[in-house]
Amino acid sequence: MALDPAIEPLDKRFHRLVIHNAHIDQLWTGARWTEGPVYVPAGRYLVFSDIPNDRTLRYDELSGQVHTFEQPARNQNGHCLDLEGRIVSCEHRGRAVSRIAHDGHREVLADSFQGKRLNSPNDVVVRSDGSVWFTDPTYGIDSEYEGDAAESELDGCHVYRIDPGDRSVTAVVTDMVRPNGLAFSPDESILYVADTGISHVGRKCPPDIRAYRLAADGRTVNGEPQTFATCDQGVFDGFRVDRAGNIWSSAGDGVHCFHPDGTLLGKIHLPEVVANVEFGGPKRNRLYICGTTSLYAMYLNAQGAGPALV
Ligand code: MG
DSSP: OOOOTTEEESSGGGGGTBOTTOOOEEEEEOOSSEEEEEEETTTTEEEEEETTTTEEEEEETTTOOEEEEESSOTTEEEEEEOTTSOEEEEETTTTEEEEEOTTSOEEEEESEETTEEOOOOOOEEEOTTSOEEEEOOSTTTSSSSSSOOOOOOSSSOOEEEEOTTTOOEEEEEOSOSSEEEEEEOTTSSEEEEEEOTHHHHGGGSOOEEEEEEEOTTSSSEEEEEEEEEEOSSSOOOOEEEBTTOOEEEEETTEEEEEOTTSOEEEEEEOSSOEEEEEEESTTSOEEEEEETTEEEEEEBSOOBOOOOOO
């Protein structure tokens, strides 16, 4: 079987990660800017954002139908699940990280740091200790397009951690220009964060993913970050990690896959700019891809990593 021509292996190890008779499906189209996919295994559906249209959508894996999940949606962006399977949301217009409680109500987890409003939380991940880590660039307050335009109240754009006990918020990464997507390595020893600051300061901020080593307490990062990878087409926005530690990242020309050693293993080319990806399906081996106006998916010979639900 021939590979789908949209799949470009750049290293022989990539052949083991793709399936040679699988192809890319365009599941749905009709958004302005798709982002923030999260797979909900209990319901076999994917929730994703259409930020400028101020809605979240739900793709039902069994029927193939897409329906509105929430609208208005406080211009939600990134999502993930917490350890109880609740959807955690980054809200541009709400300038908050919230979650949907088991009874359906919205519960704010964080909306300020040291008494100042957050900028516009962008992407979020939950660690196995229940802590919630999120990025807070200004894209949701830069204009009226993806939120409500406003001045930042903070001294910069940082990565924050919400404590699972007292819900205190601490700044864990403060050396980035516009931190965006983030994920942990499977053993949670490394925090990967994309910086899309090229949007504001140009090439002074290369479109990188940086790797921060976690301190022994698992609450802070240690020392200088390493540049893990630099994007050769557009920027890395959101990304996910598979169980072998490979990183599957959004990029301007599709999805880029990196070995944990930083080697670009291959690309999945798509006709639209990709903002984020998520592993789904009962086996977590289907990569859902948010590409500008459309939702795409492809089965892989790789499975998404992440903490077990409790
Ligand atoms: Mg993002």
